[in-house]
Amino acid sequence: MKPKVAFYWCASCGGCEEAVVDLDEKILDVANAVDIVFWPVALDFKEHDVEAMPDGSILASFINGAIRNSDQLKMAKLLRAKSQVVVAFGVCAQLGGIPGLANLSDAKGVYAEVFKDGVTPERLYKNNGHSLTLPEFYDTVVELGRVIDVDYYVPGCPPTPKIIGAALGALLGSELPPKGTVLAPDQALCEECPRKDTRPEKMLLKEFKRVHQVVADQQTCLLAQGLACLGPGTRAGCEALCPRGNMPCTGCFGPTSRVRDYGAKALSALASVIDSDDEAEIARVLDAIPDPAGLFYRYSLPSSFLGRRRME
Amino acid sequence: MPETFEPKIVAFFCNWCTYLAADLAGTSRIKYAPNTRVVRVMCSGRVDPQFILDAFAKGADGVLIGGCHPGDCHYQEGNYKMLRRFVLLKRLVKQMGIEDDRLRLEWISAAEGERVKTVINDMVAKVRALGPRAVACQKEVA
Numbered sequence: 488m489k490p491k492v493a494f495y496w497c498a499s500c501g502g503c504e505e506a507v508v509d510l511d512e513k514i515l516d517v518a519n520a521v522d523i524v525f526w527p528v529a530l531d532f533k534e535h536d537v538e539a540m541p542d543g544s545i546l547a548s549f550i551n552g553a554i555r556n557s558d559q560l561k562m563a564k565l566l567r568a569k570s571q572v573v574v575a576f577g578v579c580a581q582l583g584g585i586p587g588l589a590n591l592s593d594a595k596g597v598y599a600e601v602f603k604d605g606v607t608p609e610r611l612y613k614n615n616g617h618s619l620t621l622p623e624f625y626d627t628v629v630e631l632g633r634v635i636d637v638d639y640y641v642p643g644c645p646p647t648p649k650i651i652g653a654a655l656g657a658l659l660g661s662e663l664p665p666k667g668t669v670l671a672p673d674q675a676l677c678e679e680c681p682r683k684d685t686r687p688e689k690m691l692l693k694e695f696k697r698v699h700q701v702v703a704d705q706q707t708c709l710l711a712q713g714l715a716c717l718g719p720g721t722r723a724g725c726e727a728l729c730p731r732g733n734m735p736c737t738g739c740f741g742p743t744s745r746v747r748d749y750g751a752k753a754l755s756a757l758a759s760v761i762d763s764d765d766e767a768e769i770a771r772v773l774d775a776i777p778d779p780a781g782l783f784y785r786y787s788l789p790s791s792f793l794g795r796r797r798m799e
Numbered sequence: 800m801p802e803t804f805e806p807k808i809v810a811f812f813c814n815w816c817t818y819l820a821a822d823l824a825g826t827s828r829i830k831y832a833p834n835t836r837v838v839r840v841m842c843s844g845r846v847d848p849q850f851i852l853d854a855f856a857k858g859a860d861g862v863l864i865g866g867c868h869p870g871d872c873h874y875q876e877g878n879y880k881m882l883r884r885f886v887l888l889k890r891l892v893k894q895m896g897i898e899d900d901r902l903r904l905e906w907i908s909a910a911e912g913e914r915v916k917t918v919i920n921d922m923v924a925k926v927r928a929l930g931p932r933a934v935a936c937q938k939e940v941a
Contacts, residue, residue: 591894751848754891758883764869764876769886779887780894792849792856797896797932 490546490659493525493537494576495566497559498586498628499552503577504528506645507549513652520659521546525566537565545570547658549641551577553586553789554629558622567635572658574639578739580631581640581669582749583789590788590795591780593626626798630790640669642722644739644786650724671724673744676736680718680727682708691762695775698734709735710760715775715782720746720753739786748792750783757783806860806926810835810919811846815873816908817865823912831916832923835863842866843904844877848888851902855892861901861926863918868906878906900925901932 496504508529510517524545525532548570554560567573578584589597598607612619631637641654654670657663664670677683686708696713703709709716709730716735718727722743729736742749757776763769776782784791812818818839824831840846843866851862864885866878885904892902905918 746849748849748852750891751852751888754887755848755884758887759880761883764879764882766882766886769883773887773890776887776890778894779891783891792852793895793897794856796894 489520489522491524491544492521493545493548493566493570494523494528495525495548495550495562496528497550497552497563497580497631498555499577499579499584501528502645503551503579506577506643506648506651510648510651513648517655520655534562534565537569540569542568543571547572547574549574549576550631551575551580551645552631553579553583554625554631554634555586555589556622556624560634563631563635572638572663573631573635574641574654574658575631575637576641577646578642578644578741578786580637581642581790582741582787583628583630584644584786587628587630587787587789588781588785589628592796593798594624595626598624627795628789629794633789638666639664640667642669642671642740643725647725647728649726669722669741669744671722671740674723675743676718676721676723676725676727676730676740679723680708680730682706682727682730685711687711690760692760692772693762694772697775703733705733709733715757717753717757717783720749720756737785738783741787749787750780750791753783754779804927804931806834806923806931807858808835808861808863808919808922808926809854809859810837810863810865811840811843811850812837812865813843813845813867813873813878814839814841816867816871817843817905817915819909820865820907820911820915823909824915827912829912829916831919834923834926835919842872842874842877843881844872844874844879846881848884851888852892855897855901855932858932860929860932861903861922863922864904865907865915865918866904868908871906871908897932898929900929 525537548566550563554563575581579586608621610621641650643650650671657670685706692713694713695715703712703714714735717738718736721736721738722740724740738753746752761769761772812821821837843864846864854862866881872878889902903922907914
């Protein structure tokens with residue numbers, strides 16, 4: 488019998504599902520090697536089908552997205568019980584991701600922003616004798632590992648086909664990697680960046696530029712050109728997709744294993760290269776970074792030390 | 800706010816200047832508020848922003864960093880590196896809802912024992928006025 492595999496999405500954009508489909512014909516190899524028993528975006532299996540399975544009967548569940556409501560929490564716990572291995576798939580499940588930026592606000596703030604002039608959904612809705620209860624929308628978004636035990640992490644927004652292929656290979660291989668492993672190379676992105684050789688020995692910058700203010704040179708190190716490239720603080724594995732597209736790294740592969748708070752470390756790396764000893768000038772240079780939390784915690788706010796903005 | 804609120808302040812003092820100043824304050828029998836927990840580091844440039852955020856996350860009401868005066872760093876430019884990170888970190892912690900007075904950087908030379916007292920007393924008073932820093936409030940969803 489082929490090993491059983493499940494895919495599920497929580498608070499995410501659907502890009503991680505797309506990434507699985509992006510395996511192209513390799514998806515047929517996956518389908519040959521495993522039996523996909525649950526994948527709401529593509530296959531018609533329901534929650535009660537999963538509930539009916541014996542505990543531990545699924546070899547691996549790939550869960551993408553952060554946890555931001557009670558339904559996602561329930562499904563994460565259900566899949567955890569039914570699976571031998573749970574893989575946090577993509578940076579939202581790993582570190583909180585883009586939905587995690589909601590932690591700069593709270594449930595009330597998010598509702599006010601999203602449903603500003605429209606109809607705000609009520610948790611309990613009644614019509615014609617029928618009633619519908621919506622999941623509870625939490626004030627705080629958390630990463631998957633905070634609510635269930637996670638065995639492996641596949642980073643990326645979304646994970647690239649190569650990373651997914653390597654991860655599947657590692658999980659179907661004879662020897663499983665140690666629990667807690669992030670299934671991507673444990674080195675900085677600069678190591679696989681085609682612009683690496685143009686990176687100056689001693690990086691010193693008089694100013695930062697934002698991407699819309701400059702046409703970046705195609706070959707030179709983006710950070711050396713003054714763009715806030717987070718490659719030096721980000722894990723490799725994507726083969727420098729963004730720098731190849733002439734855009735600075737935004738850090739979606741998260742930190743390497745030595746770093747505990749991605750944003751703090753990325754901030755440290757970027758600030759240190761400012762070529763000034765004068766506080767006023769440093770402040771002026773940093774004005775080109777108007778939203779430090781959004782830049783440095785773009786993908787990792789829930790898993791950072793502070794986790795969220797202080798609630799009033 | 801409870802009447803008895805005593806702020807907890809984590810202080811990172813560099814080995815060559817500010818820590819010696821705190822030492823001098825001690826041997827000179829200078830009295831100052833007992834609210835700081837001093838962590839001795841070799842250089843203010845060694846103070847990783849991760850240490851500061853970790854301190855806040857673990858319940859510190861304030862974080863104070865002390866280094867050598869500009870130009871006096873034992874390692875030439877460690878204090879400048881701290882300054883650059885500090886300016887950016889200040890903006891980040893503000894976005895996270897941490898008030899300005901809770902994070903402070905001071906240059907204090909080995910001869911300035913009196914200044915250790917002034918700075919610590921001033922910071923303790925300001926943080927006391929702000930009240931306890933509510934720790935992250937990560938909602939228990941599990």
